[in-house]
Amino acid sequence: MAFVxxxxxxxxxxIVYYGPGRGGKTTNLEYIYNKFNHRIKTDLVSLxxxxxxxxxxxxxxxxxxxxxxxxxxxxxxxxxxxxxxxxTRKLVLRGVDGVVFVADxxxxxxxxxxxxxxxxxxxxxxxxxxxFKIPLVMQYNKIDLAEKGIPMLSPQILEKDLNAQLKAPSMxxxxxxxxxxxxxxxKIIMLTMPTVQGQLK
Amino acid sequence: MALVVNEQxxxxxxxxxxxxxxxxxxxxxxxxDMAGNILASRDNxxxxxxxxxxxxxxxGNFGAVSAMAKIIGEDEFSxxxxxxxxxxxxxxxxxxxxxxxxxxxxxxxLGFLRLKxxxxxxxxxxxxxxxxxx
Ligand SMILES: Nc1nc2c(ncn2[C@@H]2O[C@H](COP(=O)(O)OP(=O)(O)OP(=O)(O)O)[C@@H](O)[C@H]2O)c(=O)[nH]1
Ligand SMILES: [Mg+2]
Numbered sequence: 001m002a003f004v005x006x007x008x009x010x011x012x013x014x015i016v017y018y019g020p021g022r023g024g025k026t027t028n029l030e031y032i033y034n035k036f037n038h039r040i041k042t043d044l045v046s047l048x049x050x051x052x053x054x055x056x057x058x059x060x061x062x063x064x065x066x067x068x069x070x071x072x073x074x075x076x077x078x079x080x081x082x083x084x085x086x087x088t089r090k091l092v093l094r095g096v097d098g099v100v101f102v103a104d105x106x107x108x109x110x111x112x113x114x115x116x117x118x119x120x121x122x123x124x125x126x127x128x129x130x131x132f133k134i135p136l137v138m139q140y141n142k143i144d145l146a147e148k149g150i151p152m153l154s155p156q157i158l159e160k161d162l163n164a165q166l167k168a169p170s171m172x173x174x175x176x177x178x179x180x181x182x183x184x185x186x187k188i189i190m191l192t193m194p195t196v197q198g199q200l201k
Numbered sequence: 202m203a204l205v206v207n208e209q210x211x212x213x214x215x216x217x218x219x220x221x222x223x224x225x226x227x228x229x230x231x232x233x234d235m236a237g238n239i240l241a242s243r244d245n246x247x248x249x250x251x252x253x254x255x256x257x258x259x260x261g262n263f264g265a266v267s268a269m270a271k272i273i274g275e276d277e278f279s280x281x282x283x284x285x286x287x288x289x290x291x292x293x294x295x296x297x298x299x300x301x302x303x304x305x306x307x308x309x310x311l312g313f314l315r316l317k318x319x320x321x322x323x324x325x326x327x328x329x330x331x332x333x334x335x
Binding site: 001002003004005006007011012014042043045047056057059061073075077087088091092094095096195196198199 | 203204205206207208211212234235236237238239240251253254257258260261264265268
């Protein structure tokens with residue numbers, strides 16, 4: 001749930017990057033952090049295992065400047081994608097305002113994408129939120145691997161698997177090279193802002 | 202949906218944080234919600250902490266500890282406190298949605314702090330209830 005502070009005229013919005021393990025959620029935040037290093041006053045907070053897998057969450061606060069006279073601060077989080085971390089994954093979703101679903105384009109993980117989306121649906125429902133109503137952007141990540149000859153899921157297949165009913169804005173991306181990483185973030189902010197705009201005066 | 206607290210409520214909350222907590226000798230106090238948003242904060246100017254990261258971690262930590270409590274059949278743990286060599290941190294839940302995070306040095310006794318935090322928590326609860334929101 002976003003917080004609007006009428007005194008400091010600041011809005012805080014919580015965006016969560018969700019998706020299967022190793023899909024590239026943390027890499028998205030790392031790219032944003034490195035790219036905007038000069039603008040971000042704090043460190044990227046990462047609670048991870050020795051093997052670099054997210055254990056609880058990554059956290060990156062990001063000032064996006066003024067919208068309608070309010071300073072907008074976006075709090076970016078990632079969840080741990082591994083199936084076994086469902087209890088902590090669910091905690092991170094608490095109070096979420098917008099979701100980026102990071103799907104993995106590699107053909108071998110087709111099923112994992114679908115299961116993770118189903119898990120998002122369930123965990124949102126537990127907070128009385130609907131996946132059909134929450135601002136959502138679909139990111140089809142690791143598109144750079146196509147050039148390496150790795151068997152890939154085409155955007156059409158991914159659309160059919162994940163987005164046929166949701167019809168969320170979607171885009172291919174490469175968190176590693178940065179392709180569409182910032183575009184994804186801008187898109188989710190644009191979708192999320194109207195949900196709090198009614199409270200701004 | 203957004204959480205809206207009006208300016209009067211924020212002013213009242215800030216004066217509770219200042220008068221009941223900071224003036225005790227506490228170095229920093231932050232009121233957050235369970236999503237990790239910061240509603241209000243006050244410090245004594247001695248040290249600058251990264252309160253945004255602190256809020257995200259405190260909300261996550263509180264969620265994890267509550268989930269552990271449920272697993273072992275407790276509703277909630279009554280004392281949430283971490284002790285360091287010179288700085289300590291104390292957490293106190295306010296209604297269902299909020300958390301008061303207090304950072305204080307060893308010069309403040311834990312017993313006294315808990316008493317004062319409990320008073321502040323009931324004042325803040327009243328402030329929230331006064332306007333019917335949130
Ligand atoms: N080639 C390629 N590799 C990527 C891309 N994005 C992420 N990776 C790699 O995939 C691996 C997993 O990335 P992470 O960002 O840690 O994945 P995650 O979704 O955070 O995984 P969990 O924390 O376990 O949920 C790392 O080795 C990344 O370097 C991409 O766009 N292209
Ligand atoms: Mg990760």
